[in-house]
Amino acid sequence: MTVSVGKSNNICKIYDSGHTCKTLECLSPVFFCTLSCAEWQQPAGCLTVPVTILQMYQARHTPLRDGIIRRNQQGESMKYEQERTQITIFLRRMLLSGLTVGSGGNISVRIAGTDAFCISPTAVAYDSITAADIVVMRSDGSILDSARTPSSEWRMHAAVYQARAEVIAVVHTHSPYAATFACLREEIPAVHYLLGFAGRKVPLAPYATYGSEELAAAAVTALGNEFHAVLLATHGLLAVGRNLEHAFTVAEETEFVARVYWQARAIGTPAVLPDDEMQRITERFRHYGSQENTHDE
């Protein structure tokens, strides 16, 4: 694995050998710099990078400045590097925003014009994941690039891409409030206008074992052509969008409304917006993210 640290036009590449420093017995990971860079001030005999860069790398919550992560020491470009890097960023956002814990949930991005996609791997902690860990695969399950095993829910992602040509990104979470209603096996009605990101409601897909083709089929059927989010019974939430930012926003806003719905039901009976009003709102949210139609109310 190699990591680039961007510095305007002066790009330095550091390579993580995966070993600890033997020369000075400092127990730091050994890095090799391929280009001379005055800023690094590398001590002779030890190829450890300065502590500030090392800390940035080890912290992993802070993407290196230009976020470029390359695959090998020849500087060969990683396949679909942009999509894979974007997924690692949103996996961390998913953790930080409380939409999942550990390595739960998963994210994918379609490779434009195909039914292939980049998807998070199974059993890799999201706070230490790198672009090289993201799996590139086809909808039939064949792996195009990566040493990792894809998320156990890859069938669900593949089924969405096959069923909905306009969907470019899929976010699956175990967000607690949405999961609460998924466990109650109830749909989420339009108790708040922000549910319009998902549609006029959040439908419920019947229970099926995680990772199964049955779950993939159930999710796609419930999603239909209308909705951007669906609850998976006794499991979690699936959100889709025209790009990753959009799909992530659908997941976040759905979780917000699920929480409000739970709170409102705890002390009373919330009103539900009628379908014609939700029709207007979902139409406005359809183009969310474009300059002409931002949402900050």
Ligand SMILES: [Zn+2]
């Ligand atoms: Zn899941």
